[in-house]
Amino acid sequence: MSGEKGLVELLRKAGYSDKAIDYYLRKLNVGVIEGAEAVDSYTGLCGDSMRVYLKVEEGVIRDAKFQAIGC
Numbered sequence: 001m002s003g004e005k006g007l008v009e010l011l012r013k014a015g016y017s018d019k020a021i022d023y024y025l026r027k028l029n030v031g032v033i034e035g036a037e038a039v040d041s042y043t044g045l046c047g048d049s050m051r052v053y054l055k056v057e058e059g060v061i062r063d064a065k066f067q068a069i070g071c
Helices: 003-013 018-026
Strands: 038-043 049-057 060-069
Touching: 003 018
Parallel strands: none
Antiparallel strands: 038 049, 049 060
């Protein structure tokens, strides 16, 4: 196994769905929104952490990004 194809096979064998693998590989909405109107974070019992950023205009979410660290 090599490259992305090998990684996909490894993740499938570990039980991850194709949708989860696609999100992992494309890293959709990963990042920071400078000047976000809403920011919140959470740390789980095992130490996994997530921070979410929202850009809100007139009560409507216009952009959302997150950062996550964990297993």
